[in-house]
Amino acid sequence: MKWLTTAIAIGVGLIVLFDFFFSLPLVNAIGAAFREWTIILTAFAVLLGLINLLSVHLSRVLRRNEPSAGYSALVLVVAVLVFVIGLIFQVPSAPMNWIFDNVYVPLQGAFFALVAFFLATAAYRALRAKSIETTLMLLAALVVFIGQAPLVNAMTQAKEWVLNVPSTAGARGILLGVALGTIATGLRLITGMDRPYSE
Amino acid sequence: MTDIIGVWVGAVLTLLVFSYLLGDTPLFRLAQAIFVGVAVGYAATVAIYLVLVPKLFAPLLADAATNWPLFVPLILGLLLFTKLRANWAPIGNLSIAFLFGVGAALAIGGALSGALAPQLAATIVSLSPAQGWGTVVNNLLLVIGTIGAFLSFRFITSAQRPALRALDGAARRWGYVGRWFVLVAFGAIFADTAVSRITILISRVYYLLHNWLLVIK
Numbered sequence: 001m002k003w004l005t006t007a008i009a010i011g012v013g014l015i016v017l018f019d020f021f022f023s024l025p026l027v028n029a030i031g032a033a034f035r036e037w038t039i040i041l042t043a044f045a046v047l048l049g050l051i052n053l054l055s056v057h058l059s060r061v062l063r064r065n066e067p068s069a070g071y072s073a074l075v076l077v078v079a080v081l082v083f084v085i086g087l088i089f090q091v092p093s094a095p096m097n098w099i100f101d102n103v104y105v106p107l108q109g110a111f112f113a114l115v116a117f118f119l120a121t122a123a124y125r126a127l128r129a130k131s132i133e134t135t136l137m138l139l140a141a142l143v144v145f146i147g148q149a150p151l152v153n154a155m156t157q158a159k160e161w162v163l164n165v166p167s168t169a170g171a172r173g174i175l176l177g178v179a180l181g182t183i184a185t186g187l188r189l190i191t192g193m194d195r196p197y198s199e
Numbered sequence: 200m201t202d203i204i205g206v207w208v209g210a211v212l213t214l215l216v217f218s219y220l221l222g223d224t225p226l227f228r229l230a231q232a233i234f235v236g237v238a239v240g241y242a243a244t245v246a247i248y249l250v251l252v253p254k255l256f257a258p259l260l261a262d263a264a265t266n267w268p269l270f271v272p273l274i275l276g277l278l279l280f281t282k283l284r285a286n287w288a289p290i291g292n293l294s295i296a297f298l299f300g301v302g303a304a305l306a307i308g309g310a311l312s313g314a315l316a317p318q319l320a321a322t323i324v325s326l327s328p329a330q331g332w333g334t335v336v337n338n339l340l341l342v343i344g345t346i347g348a349f350l351s352f353r354f355i356t357s358a359q360r361p362a363l364r365a366l367d368g369a370a371r372r373w374g375y376v377g378r379w380f381v382l383v384a385f386g387a388i389f390a391d392t393a394v395s396r397i398t399i400l401i402s403r404v405y406y407l408l409h410n411w412l413l414v415i416k
Contacts, residue, residue, distance in 0.1 A: 001289055005296035012300030020308035036254065037272035038301045041294060043250035044276030050239050051283065074232040075239070082240025091248045096241070102205035103212065104241060106406070107234040110216035113400035117220060119393045127389075133382045140386030141393075148394045163387055165337045166344055170384030172318050173348020173377060179314035182306050189303035197296040 002198045009197060013190035054079060140167065210411035213403055347377020348384070 012034055018024070019031025057072035066072075082099060089095045129135040140162050146152075147159020188194040215230035255273060258266040275294040281287035322345045324338040351374040358367050408414045 001292070005292045008293060009296040009300040009303075012297055013304045016301050016304035017307060020304065033268060034301055035305075037275070038298060039250060040255050040269075040272040041276055041279070041298055043246040044279050044294075045298070046242055046246045048279050048282060050243050051280075053235075053239060055283075068228075071228050071232040074229065075236045078233050078236025079239040079243075082237050083243050086240060086244025086248070091241075091244045096244065098205060099237060100241065102209045103233070104237050106209035106212050106403075107216060107230060107237070109399055109403050109406075110213040110230075111234065112396060113403045114216060114219055116393065116396035116400045119389070119396060123389070123393070127386075133378060136379050137382040137386035137389075140383040141390040144387045144390035145393060148390075161337075162383065165340050166380050166383040167387035168384075169341050169344025170348045170377075170380035170382070171388070172322060172341075172345045173351070174381060174384065175314050175318050176345070176349050177352045179310040179318070182310040183315070186303040186307035186310070189299055190307070197292050197299045 002195070005197050006192050006195055009195070010190060010192050013186075017190065050079075206410050210407055213407060217403075343373075344377065344380035347373050347375075348380045349377065350374035351377040351381055 015027060016031050016034055018027050019034075054076060057075045060066050060072040061069050061076065063069070085095050085099065123141070127134070127138045127141055129138050143155070143158050143162050144167075147155045147162075150156060185194070189196075212230055212233065215226045215233075218224045218226040218230075255269055255276075259269050259273070263270075275297055279291050279294045282291040322342060324341060326335055326338055328335055350370050353370060353374055358364050405415070409416070
């Protein structure tokens with residue numbers, strides 16, 4: 001079975017890679033089909049993940065003396081309820097839009113807003129001028145933070161400079177490293193040197 | 200009427216989440232459970248109605264003879280569900296291998312055309328004094344910083360030959376300077392993230408005061 005999975009990964013990977021670099025009608029058509037199939041497979045994978053999540057919560061509900069059983073039951077009830085409403089009315093529809101606008105968006109917004117408090121405490125702990133590096137980080141954070149408010153024109157200009165010159169240089173160096181790392185990892189997968197799908 | 204109920208539901212849920220500021224309260228956990236449940240139910244419906252039905256089931260039901268290649272993703276997709284049982288899980292590796300193959304190829308293409316090429320092109324900047332000394336200094340800083348930041352992630356042992364060792368030392372020192380640029384970038388990203396989260400916090404508070412309590416216009 002392992003040779004088959006490796007063959008599939010290498011074959012499919014090479015065809016999609018050739019499709020990316022060369023203009024060959026047959027390869028391009030197969031590459032486009034593979035990309036479409038990947039979207040379909042990803043949807044199946046999402047369903048698989050959701051089933052797994054629900055089974056974990058169901059096992060918690062069924063287990064005795066489980067302290068978070070009530071919350072797991074709530075997860076199950078809400079998930080099934082939203083899923084049934086979605087099956088009946090489909091997406092997009094007025095009931096699903098109502099759920100999205102009045103339940104999902106407020107919850108997501110509130111969770112993200114909560115991060116502001118955690119960031120404040122993290123900044124208090126982490127941003128201390130102990131060395132050149134931490135001083136630079138603190139200064140950059142302060143300039144960008146204060147520069148967001150249109151109070152002093154010089155601060156706004158300083159923020160623009162920090163974002164356009166040193167911050168861009170640092171982020172670009174990281175991006176180049178990430179890109180090279182991605183290419184190396186991708187090549188290792190396509191050539192069969194790494195086979196995480198066989199585990 | 201549904202608008203009023205919607206505002207009340209949104210406001211109560213927002214307050215449940217904000218109860219975390221008092222500690223890990225049962226109200227916050229309630230909000231967490233509702234959020235996970237809604238997200239799961241919604242994601243499942245989206246996966247079915249926006250992907251599986253239009254891209255797979257509808258074409259197969261309409262004309263299976265013409266769209267027969269779609270049986271391949273259907274079979275691979277169904278094989279994925281063997282992952283739910285440990286004994287059958289290896290069969291699902293066929294689908295995982297397909298996803299890895301396509302994913303790796305797309306990642307290589309994306310990294311080349313979306314990150315490497317444009318970022319390198321953007322780093323090739325003019326140092327001509329004709330554009331003003333301020334721009335020249337900025338461009339120089341950009342190049343020194345980009346290469347330095349890149350070199351700061353260089354983790355290799357020192358070379359043995361004297362010439363290579365000198366080169367290695369220069370790269371190490373340049374990388375040390377590059378780390379300063381990386382930390383400035385981290386600081387800027389941190390501040391940007393903090394500002395965006397504060398903006399969301401303000402929007403939630405505005406929602407409570409404007410839409411729910413009708414205190415401000």
